[in-house]
Amino acid sequence: MNLGDRAARVLRLLDPERAHRLAIAAAARGTIPTLPEAGDPRLAVNVMGLSFPNPVGLAAGFDKNAEVPDAMLAMGFGFVEVGTVTPLPQEGNPRPRLFRLAADGAIINRLGFNNEGHDAVAERLEERVDRNGIVAVNIGPNRNSEDRYYDYVAGVRLFAPLAAYLTINISSPNTPGLRDLQAGHHLVELLVRAAEARAAAAKETGRRTPLLIKIAPDLSSRELDDLIGVATLSGIDGLIVTNTTTARPHLRSRRHTQEKGGLSGRPLFDQSTAFLARARQLAGPDLTLIGVGGVDSVQAAWSKLAAGADLVQLYTGLVYEGPTLPARIAAGLARRLEERQINHIRDVRGIETARWAAAWGQVA
Numbered sequence: 397m398n399l400g401d402r403a404a405r406v407l408r409l410l411d412p413e414r415a416h417r418l419a420i421a422a423a424a425r426g427t428i429p430t431l432p433e434a435g436d437p438r439l440a441v442n443v444m445g446l447s448f449p450n451p452v453g454l455a456a457g458f459d460k461n462a463e464v465p466d467a468m469l470a471m472g473f474g475f476v477e478v479g480t481v482t483p484l485p486q487e488g489n490p491r492p493r494l495f496r497l498a499a500d501g502a503i504i505n506r507l508g509f510n511n512e513g514h515d516a517v518a519e520r521l522e523e524r525v526d527r528n529g530i531v532a533v534n535i536g537p538n539r540n541s542e543d544r545y546y547d548y549v550a551g552v553r554l555f556a557p558l559a560a561y562l563t564i565n566i567s568s569p570n571t572p573g574l575r576d577l578q579a580g581h582h583l584v585e586l587l588v589r590a591a592e593a594r595a596a597a598a599k600e601t602g603r604r605t606p607l608l609i610k611i612a613p614d615l616s617s618r619e620l621d622d623l624i625g626v627a628t629l630s631g632i633d634g635l636i637v638t639n640t641t642t643a644r645p646h647l648r649s650r651r652h653t654q655e656k657g658g659l660s661g662r663p664l665f666d667q668s669t670a671f672l673a674r675a676r677q678l679a680g681p682d683l684t685l686i687g688v689g690g691v692d693s694v695q696a697a698w699s700k701l702a703a704g705a706d707l708v709q710l711y712t713g714l715v716y717e718g719p720t721l722p723a724r725i726a727a728g729l730a731r732r733l734e735e736r737q738i739n740h741i742r743d744v745r746g747i748e749t750a751r752w753a754a755a756w757g758q759v760a
């Protein structure tokens with residue numbers, strides 16, 4: 397077992413929030429051993445005007461404050477999404493608020509957007525803006541904001557010049573009322589204003605920063621259909637499918653299963669993958685889809701792509717599998733292309749959309 401993966405095993409003996417702080421500190425010092433990036437041209441994905449060296453990204457929430465995006469890229473991730481970042485710094489919910497369900501390869505969190513706020517994150521991103529590597533920013537509103545739409549608009553204006561793409565997070569279960577933005581007139585208002593802010597930023601920078609929305613796996617098929625319609629009309633470039641779930645599928649763990657918050661990791665895999673396939677069916681071929689939820693192996697990443705994703709992301713898998721996971725997945729995907737005599741990873745997209753979408757009713 398690699399030194400970094402052994403260290404990850406030791407970290408799992410600690411309180412989860414302390415372990416996370418230590419992992420960030422180790423990454424910042426460059427002490428997490430890294431594997432060279434696979435750099436295989438068959439894995440390169442070109443979508444939204446961006447060139448991703450491989451399709452395996454770090455999901456939002458790990459590097460909320462943009463402290464270690466370059467260390468995470470060096471670990472083999474093809475892209476890194478920092479945040480969620482809110483305009484003002486905030487503490488998040490009272491502790492304990494992060495729980496490991498080790499027997500399930502899962503986590504329940506109700507952190508509630510603890511982060512250092514726009515200015516601190518923008519400063520760090522400005523420092524690295526000339527470096528290579530795809531670093532995206534995930535934005536959200538402050539919990540006590542009087543105008544949540546404005547918080548997103550401020551995020552778009554500030555980060556459009558600094559981010560490879562922007563994610564509008566309307567799917568965290570831990571900020572009361574946030575998920576209501578996924579439907580009806582709230583959604584229309586939000587997306588219209590976000591698109592206007594993006595256009596205003598583009599006038600200044602000369603670059604149209606791609607805008608994605610991150611959605612919950614707990615929406616109904618009807619809600620998903622409506623959301624895709626509004627997103628397409630507003631010029632949204634893609635969807636991140638999915639955030640954590642408030643559902644509690646059958647879990648093996650004895651402790652923590654009834655804690656409030658969002659469940660991530662292996663038990664989320666089937667639900668989020670079937671939902672992704674349904675989204676691909678409804679959206680057609682043009683919208684970029686990033687598949688996330690329970691990716692902890694080559695097989696899981698392959699299934700997300702086969703279900704219809706252009707790219708995948710992971711977070712919980714890193715906690716249980718250790719820092720060699722992204723490079724192992726990238727190398728494994730390349731090996732699979734070879735074995736199956738498929739020329740390029742883009743040819744895997746959607747080969748099993750119908751099968752996964754048919755599972756939607758059963759797992760949802």
Ligand SMILES: Cc1cc2nc3c(=O)[nH]c(=O)nc-3n(C[C@H](O)[C@H](O)[C@H](O)COP(=O)(O)O)c2cc1C
Nearest residue numbers: 455456457480505638639660661689690710711712
């Ligand atoms: C501890 C923790 C914190 C998270 N924080 C955020 C966040 O701030 N913003 C966000 O969009 N998603 C956040 N997520 C959700 C992940 O980005 C991802 O969508 C979800 O965990 C499913 O992927 P996974 O099973 O690979 O972890 C968080 C997840 C975890 C486990």
